[in-house]
Amino acid sequence: MHELGIVFYIIRDVKKVAEENHVPLVKTVVMNIGEVSTVVPEYLTDCWRWAADKEEVLKGCELRCNILKAVTTCNACGAEYATVEHGKICPLCGSEDTVLKCGNEVEIKEIEV
Amino acid sequence: MDPVKVIEIKKSIFEDNEVDADNLRKELKAKGVFLLNLMSSPGSGKTTTLIQTIRLLKEKLRIAVMEADIDSNVDAVKIKEATGIPSIQLHTGGMCHLDAEMTRQGLDNVDLEGLDLVILENVGNLVCPAEFDTGSCKNAMILSVPEGHDKPLKYPLMFSICDVVVINKMDVLPYFDFDLDKCKEYVHMRNPKAQVIPICAKSGEGVENFAGWLLQEVKNWKNQ
Incomplete structure (x- = not known):
């Protein structure tokens, strides 16, 4: 539901990098999207198409999403496990004292020009 | 074909926003103004809670309100008519949240001179506002009884960033399967430090506890 807002942030940051590097046209933007970032990649690319084509430097520019696995660390037994599969409860020891190690990234990895 | 570079x-x-938010907090600190970010889902009673809270605090603090919505100015008008305090409406232009830059733009339209407290009523939404730091000094959220006691499990980020969780519409408790003890337990699973304050904004019952928390936080901010 907030993908359009995120697209505006991406556009702002990419335009800045393009300007700094004197790039007239960006061909591809590659994103790192964590599995539990609450960003839906399909919505993101739909919103991207609509918004990016309105920008001279991003006309026709493709948005690609790399999906990063989410991993949770258990503070009780030290195990690391797949967040999407097991959620907040450690599958090894049953503890709820767990913390997300990675998987909530929404970052611009690189651009191709 | 051109080689691809x-x-x-x-x-x-989110990085730029976090820097903006920290800068905004420093500026507010220098001016002695406390900014509260109030969040909830649509229809949980943010505006009614604010009106009741302002009635209790307006003799003690100089207050202004910023209402953020996708469209309309009904909330800003309601606050101004009910409490007489300055109230401005921000339009997010379709965005589902406010970020620090938008908050700053809103604050530019508020005369901060002599103010103690600005309350930002964020867009009604339990997802996006939790991800964007507005530059506020404290975060509060309202969960209303009809929404259900399981919301802290479903929207963990929102509950984990809030300093206080207000449970509103306690008057309709007999008509819903809302378990207050379970709700508190779930909130504390996500955020052991969060205070939970049950109220009924319509009758004003319990609002003094929220107003008391807010008054103390404003004082702490000024004396820190």
Whole structure:
């Protein structure tokens, strides 16, 4: 539901990098999207198409999403496990004292020009 | 075909916002103004809670309100008519949240001179506002009884960033399967430090506890 807002942030940051590097046209933007970032990649690319084509430097520019696995660390037994599969409860020891190690990234990895 | 050149960026899209938010907090601190970010889902009673809270605090603090919505100015008008305090409406232009830059733009339209407290009523939404730091000094959220006691499990980020969780519409408790003890337990699973304050904004019952918390936080902010 907030993908359009995120697209505006991406556009702002990419335009800045393009300007700094004197790039007239960006061909591809590659994103790192964590599995539990609450960003839906399909919505993101739909919103991207609509918004990016309105920008001279991003006309026709493709948005690609790399999906990063989410991993949770258990503070009780030290195990690391797949967040999407097991959620907040450690599958090894049953503890709820767990913390997300990675998987909530929404970052611009690189651009191709 | 032109050779493709790759420019590595590797930057979180939230990074700039976090810097903006920290700067805004420093500026507010220098001016002695406390900014409260109030969040909830649509229809949980944010505006009614604010009106009751302002009635209790307006003799003690100089207050202004910023209402953020996708469209309309009904909330800003309601606050101004009911309490007489300055109230401005921000339009997010379709965005589902406010970020620090938008908050700053809103504050530019508020006369901060002599103010103690600005309350930002964020867009009604339990997802996006939790991800964007507005630059506020404290975060509060309202969960209303009809929404259900399981919301802290479903929207963990929102509950984990809030300093206080107000449970509103306690008057309709007999008509819903809302378990207050379970709700508190779930909130504390996500955020052991969060205070939970049950109220009924319509009758004003319990609102003094929220107003008391807010008054103390404003004092702490000024004396820190």
